Amino acid sequence: MNTAAIALEAELKVSIMAESLIGSEIIKLAGEINEKIRNGEKIYNLTIGDFNPKLFPIPALLKKEIIAAYTNDETNYPPADGILQLRQVLSSQLKNRMKLDYPADQILIAGGARPLIYATFQAIVDSGDKVLFPVPSWNNNHYSHLSSTQQLAVETKPENNFMPTADELRPYIGEANLLALCSPLNPTGTVFTEAGLKEICELILSENKKRVAKGSKPLYLMYDQIYWTLTFGNTLHFDPVSICPEMKQYTVFIDGLSKSFAATGVRVGWAFGPKKLIDKMKAILGHVGAWAPKPEQVASANYMKHENEVDSFLVEIKGKISSRLDAIYKGVILLKNEGYPINAIPPQAALYLTVQLNLVGAKTMDGNILSNSKEVNKYILDEAKIGIVPFSAFGSSSDSTWYRISVGTCTLEEIPQLVSNLKNALRKLQF
Numbered sequence: 001m002n003t004a005a006i007a008l009e010a011e012l013k014v015s016i017m018a019e020s021l022i023g024s025e026i027i028k029l030a031g032e033i034n035e036k037i038r039n040g041e042k043i044y045n046l047t048i049g050d051f052n053p054k055l056f057p058i059p060a061l062l063k064k065e066i067i068a069a070y071t072n073d074e075t076n077y078p079p080a081d082g083i084l085q086l087r088q089v090l091s092s093q094l095k096n097r098m099k100l101d102y103p104a105d106q107i108l109i110a111g112g113a114r115p116l117i118y119a120t121f122q123a124i125v126d127s128g129d130k131v132l133f134p135v136p137s138w139n140n141n142h143y144s145h146l147s148s149t150q151q152l153a154v155e156t157k158p159e160n161n162f163m164p165t166a167d168e169l170r171p172y173i174g175e176a177n178l179l180a181l182c183s184p185l186n187p188t189g190t191v192f193t194e195a196g197l198k199e200i201c202e203l204i205l206s207e208n209k210k211r212v213a214k215g216s217k218p219l220y221l222m223y224d225q226i227y228w229t230l231t232f233g234n235t236l237h238f239d240p241v242s243i244c245p246e247m248k249q250y251t252v253f254i255d256g257l258s259k260s261f262a263a264t265g266v267r268v269g270w271a272f273g274p275k276k277l278i279d280k281m282k283a284i285l286g287h288v289g290a291w292a293p294k295p296e297q298v299a300s301a302n303y304m305k306h307e308n309e310v311d312s313f314l315v316e317i318k319g320k321i322s323s324r325l326d327a328i329y330k331g332v333i334l335l336k337n338e339g340y341p342i343n344a345i346p347p348q349a350a351l352y353l354t355v356q357l358n359l360v361g362a363k364t365m366d367g368n369i370l371s372n373s374k375e376v377n378k379y380i381l382d383e384a385k386i387g388i389v390p391f392s393a394f395g396s397s398s399d400s401t402w403y404r405i406s407v408g409t410c411t412l413e414e415i416p417q418l419v420s421n422l423k424n425a426l427r428k429l430q431f
């Protein structure tokens with residue numbers, strides 16, 4: 001296209017929602033990193049919440065079943081809520097693994113977790129409604145924007161491992177229509193404690209008593225537990241319905257294959273919750289056509305019914321992820337103990353390590369002062385050759401000193417070099 005045509009197109013009016021939609025901050029950052037890699041620099045790219053499939057392949061049996069499903073011509077439309085066989089396997093796994101009772105007709109399959117989150121918002125909130133969520137958190141701002149809702153973002157604290165508390169949410173509970181929570185949390189890799197989550201459930205239940213008495217729409221909870229199988233050491237996963245069974249009528253769970261099985265490109269996710277909501281979400285996604293591909297659904301059902309295979313895969317992947325997280329954590333703490341102004345939260349779950357870099361105000365070798373988290377991020381990328389994501393990209397305030405490190409693309413062997421690069425970059429700063 002010539003420049004005049006490009007300029008003309010830029011003037012075209014589109015919807016206000018589309019015009020003001022912002023892209024993923026992390027993908028933007030990854031673009032800059034890829035540019036450096038293309039220019040021949042060796043960069044440790046720890047920005048993306050994804051896996052390198054060469055280091056983290058999907059389960060061999062799942063791969064075999066996907067190929068078999070195509071060979072067997074499982075290539076027509078799947079049912080709108082997903083194939084029954086998969087929903088039945090998931091129903092029985094929910095019972096076995098989480099002691100949750102959800103029949104197949106309260107489970108909805110889609111092309112990964114994202115369409116299900118979109119459908120949850122669409123089924124619950126009207127334009128102008130309010131969505132309450134903690135920050136840092138993943139993409140709640142974008143899903144709120146897509147549904148033209150108002151965002152009530154509550155900044156959480158490092159001393160609570162960045163998990164929201166009932167006290168922090170209480171001031172907004174009365175005006176919110178949807179509360180979006182996630183545990184284990186992206187970006188922090190931390191989880192709710194049982195007591196912490198219970199207090200939040202009690203807050204929702206007491207709010208809903210008032211709303212039901214008035215006949216108004218209840219406050220729903222979207223509980224994204226897509227990382228729940230990836231907990232390490234003594235860390236346990238808690239969910240609202242096991243803790244407070246009355247929460248069942250207000251809770252939509254989000255889950256999927258993507259993270260547990262390193263299958264981000266396979267695109268199979270599921271939601272489960274109250275039948276009425278699940279049916280509405282099914283109707284919404286039916287029009288969008290956001291089904292998981294049928295061969296992948298057939299393969300997932302055939303794979304997941306082998307509980308022993310699933311268990312041994314989970315043990316393996318958890319070992320691989322936690323050894324990487326532990327190694328980086330230990331490296332950061334070593335540097336902290338040497339006096340550098342950095343810190344980290346011990347890894348609990350997911351693919352992520354939460355690291356603090358208290359570097360704003362530091363002077364670089366060429367006399368520049370690092371004045372915000374973006375500049376710190378750039379300094380670490382340029383000097384240490386490490387790409388990480390500032391919590392400000394997850395909605396935290398721009399002066400947040402915390403960053404996400406994701407380990408799905410790094411090898412254990414390269415971690416000592418990575419830590420040594422970080423040390424060299426820190427050594428060059430004047431505090």
Ligand SMILES: Cc1ncc(COP(=O)(O)O)c(C=O)c1O
Nearest residue numbers: 049112113114138186226256258
């Ligand atoms: C908390 C959380 N939920 C959902 C997703 C999206 O999952 P999917 O790839 O299955 O759409 C992500 C992806 O990064 C995530 O971090």
